[in-house]
Amino acid sequence: MNLPRIRIHAALLLGSLAAACSPLTTFDALVPKDRGGIRVAKDVAYGPDPRQRLDVYAPRAASQRPRPVVVFFYGGSWNSGTRAGYAFVGRALAAQGFVAIVPDYRLVPAVHYPAFVEDGAAAVRWTVTHAGDHGGDRGTVVLMGHSAGAYIAAMLAVDPRWLGESRAAVKGLVGLAGPYDFAPFDVDASRAAFGRSPDPAETQPVTWAGVGDPPALLLYGNKDTLVRPRNSQALAARLRTGGVPVDLRAYAGLGHIGILLALARPFRGRAPVLEDVSTFVRRVADANQPAGAARP
Template sequence: MRQRRIRAGLASLFGSFAAACSPLSTFDRLVPKDRGSSLVAEGLAYGPGPRQRLDVYAPRSSCGQPRPVVVFFYGGSWSSGTRAGYAFVGRALAAQGFVTVVPDYRLVPEVHYPAFVEDGAAAVRWVTANAGKYCGDGRSVVLMGHSAGAYIAAMLSVDPRWLGRTRAAIKGLVGLAGPYDFAPFDVDASRAAFGQVSDPAETQPVTWAGPGDPPALLLYGTGDTVVRPRNSEALTARLRAGGVAVEQRAYPKLGHVGILLALARPFRGRAPVLNDVSSFIRSNAKSNGVVLP
């Protein structure tokens, strides 16, 4: 009963902060930590700006073979969020055996599209060059994100303009409740971030998805009323039409925040999000010659 009350309290707190995926530092401080991981580097610069910083999480087990790297981009309507609020995600993935990087990026209204995608690309280039310092394999990187962060991860995965040759290091895309097909811009968040663009189609992952893209795992909750499931369905269809290996998972009754909440220790019983993500990463890491411990 006590554990149930604690979970209910944490869920309420999470929801109050995350209704628009805003900073979750208070929730992160209270949620039980994954003991098999640790924060190994904090506030590392991948660019000159104050929001161009990242944190690195790693398994506590000794380093043998280089480990796959996950770069996780948080959501927040491209206008809010801090990496400190998502340490629970970094620790959860690192405890599964992956070196995990959580970057900040510039936000609206300071910037608009494509600045946050450019920051994501700069963070990924940093990872490919520096992951080895933390027992990560910079040649085996999976891009992952939630909501607006899933958009950034998707654009970097399917649109070759951003990463150039570095895109060869991207071995998979994991999107949680991501907006991939949301033009025209008919809500305040998308208008603020993309409203100045002359060609809305140019900003959409579905426009760019096709042959040669990395394998993808697209996850959503059937109860999501913030980013409609049709976004994942549209990107899945476009990738499959291009011959790309893509898995789609729908979690019954899970909402926009709940799919992220399921990564935190007290809420993993709600849906096997962490297990599904980990299995996808392991499968694709193995297929690219990386041996997991």
């Protein structure tokens, strides 16, 4: 594949993507994928709705031990997105040695809060039940997301209402440019998704974050004008107040979409996003291994 052509097409996409987290299907089709990761299951149902489907990615290499599992929720202002545009994320994570789950979820205007959080919870419960079928460690799950997907991941990690017993499997949270403290709702996307909620504070991750939550890696670009860095800073502060380990990192020169694109092979030189995520996942996975056990 011609790398200069990829860069040109990606540059053309950036304008529209930066305006609103549009589906990345064209970008995903153009960028080269990590050969160390493959999709091992496609269009798997985790619920009855057509949007309640997911794909599974795993490393090509065999392992004698179950692998850490990462559930990745994409963004799109809760009103757009498809897992078909995120194979580059799934394969990148799988090439790092993880089983990666990329679910779709129901979108505004067909649904409103909390439906997309409920779908995220259903996808995680499916993961805890079935990750072992694909070589994953069902007891070591890290929730990860970008933008609106980071919101879903954060709510599932810090708010005990959603996952029930499956919450015990969640060992970490990775948020990329997530909105965690954005009430009152003053933009169209948040009003459409959350405006019907009688208690705006109840919808916010910062309301729930605190003692007993899993360790977090919160990443943002210092040039992000769509989801302001104060969201990550506020969630980090609330978690730290509760004694939760938090790694808060800002990438110089990256905007809202740039932090996501840095996961793709042609753009990893812009920021070590994939390296930082992988290091965090391995660290929390190692912390939950029995004494003397070797990581795959």
